[in-house]
Amino acid sequence: MIRAHTLLAADAPSGPLVTARLGYDDRHRRRLAVSTDGGERVLIDLAEATRLRDGDRIAMDDGRILAIVAEPEDVADIFAADAPALTRLAWHLGNRHTPTAVLADRLRIRRDHVLEAMVERLGGRVEAKLAPFDPEVGAYHDGGGHGHHHDEHEHDHAHAHGHDHHQGAHTHRHGHHDHHE
Known part of the structure; x- marks a missing residue:
């Protein structure tokens, strides 16, 4: 299986393009086998987990470029x-x-x-x-694999915002839940 390994800058020279359509959940990865629009299997193998955006391009071992398309x-x-x-x-x-x-x-x-x-x-x-679906990358979710570390700033949203954080009656406390983007 051919490998796609390096995320390219927007102004990087382009080679022959191969496209892969990925939904939002599959676009935050370090390593993932994908099927291209032409039916070829490609291994995305990046150095770290990265939020791939619609239009991102990744260099492949054979000189081609894998272009990411946000799947509807x-x-x-x-x-x-x-x-x-x-x-x-x-x-x-x-x-x-x-x-x-x-x-x-x-x-x-x-x-x-x-x-x-x-x-x-x-x-x-x-x-x-x-x-x-290509949402904004937030301050705590920078796309570079640096997740939202709640342990560093534990606080009570109900107190800070004057309400509970969700529709239920519980108090939402950082450090006691997970964020998955």
């Missing part, structure tokens, strides 16, 4: 009446650690009926569709 998946596009309302919705999604893509006039999340209902209660409009 079930998403919800979120619209609001104006920029301040959309910003408010973005804050609520971020407060719930929801991976979110920020697009020109809307937000995009993965389908989640609880979050969609919250958005609608807050005055937003939700449009379900099949589209690529």
